[in-house]
Amino acid sequence: MLSWDTVTRTILLSYAHPDDESFTVAGILRKYAALGARLVLLSATSGQAGSTGDPPVCAREVLGAVREGELREAARILGVAEVHLLGYQDKHLAQAPPEEIRARLVGMLRRYRPQVVLTFDPNGINAHPDHVAISRFTSDAIPAAADARWLPELGPPHEVSRLLWTPxxxxxxxxxxxxxxALPGVDFLFDIRPWSEAKAAALRAHRTQHKSIQRHYFxxxxxxxxxxxxxLRQAWGPPLTRRPETDLFAGLE
Ligand SMILES: [Zn+2]
Structure with missing residues (x-):
């Protein structure tokens, strides 16, 4: 097993929009931040084509910048140390040049060297094209990051130990x-009640998204x-000795 004393446990999250993290894994993030894990959050877009709120929280022209600020506030609440916005076009992520986004993601994987990566499942929860796209691009980048023949200028290869999807x-x-x-696909299950206040605060930090957050959570x-x-659902990684498992790092040498 990994020792918490000698190895920096790192979880990298690869999502499409500010608020994806708070909707899906806020409690898990708060829990692992409290345990001392390093959390790195990538958001491929700034959510600049999303809702401005009703009544609007801001003008459409500044929505991307406002949502970036909301994401950083949610990350602060959850204990996420690093936030990177990759600057792709909201609602058009699937059209991102594959070689370019591969290089961006490989660079992040080799820089932070996470044992565990979280992203959307291949259906993107709700078939949102951006969610499907970031799942695809992340699955493309992980094996590339592990192979020294790809993009050698981006640093030594790094092998991710476990890839997890939204359930x-x-x-x-x-x-x-x-x-x-008992549900198939629930491979990791967490009682997040100790962190539910943090999850509620992180969700509320996404002020421009108040309508959907109120509708789904409050x-x-x-x-x-x-x-x-x-x-979470295990895409691949060490075989699980029980389902659901309760430790994201279970079975990692
Ligand atoms: Zn989203």
């Missing part, structure tokens, strides 16, 4: 499910349970 069930439904551990009869659990 096939919406995380905010897990707390009301009678047996979330304006619902089961609001408390929506902040109770989070889950």
């Amino acid at each position: 096939p069930v919406r995380v905010y439904h897990l707390g009301s499910h009678p047996d979330p551990a 304006d619902c009869p089961d609001a408390g349970r929506r902040l109770a659990m989070e889950a």
Whole structure:
């Protein structure tokens, strides 16, 4: 097992928009930040084509900059040490030049050398084209980062030990499910109630997105349970000795 004393445990998150992290894994991030893991968050876009809010929080022209600020505030709340916005076009991420975004992601993987990477599942939770695209680009970059023949100018190769996807069930439904551990695709399951206040604060930091956040997390009869659990699905990595597992680093040598 990895020793917390001698190895920097690093989790790299590769998402499409500011707020993807707070919707899907805020409690997990807060938990691992408290354990001393280094968290690195990549957002491929600034969410500049999204909602400005109702009533609007800002003008459309400055939405990208405002959402970057919201993401940095959420990251601060969650204990995410590093935030990188890659500057791709919101809603058009799938058209990003593959060689260029591969190089950006390989550079990040070799610089931070994470054992664990989180991204969207290949269906992007809700089939959002940007979510599907970042899942695809991340899956492309991980093996490239491990192979010294790719992009040698970006540093020594690095092999990621485990890739995790968003689960096939919406995380905010897990707390009301009678047996979330029985659901296929729930390979890692976390009771995040100790960190639910941090998750609520991170969600609220995305002020421009207040409508969808209220609808999914706060304006619902089961609001408390929506902040109770989070889950991830193993894309690949060491075989799991139990499902669901409760430690992202389980089985990593
Ligand atoms: Zn998104």
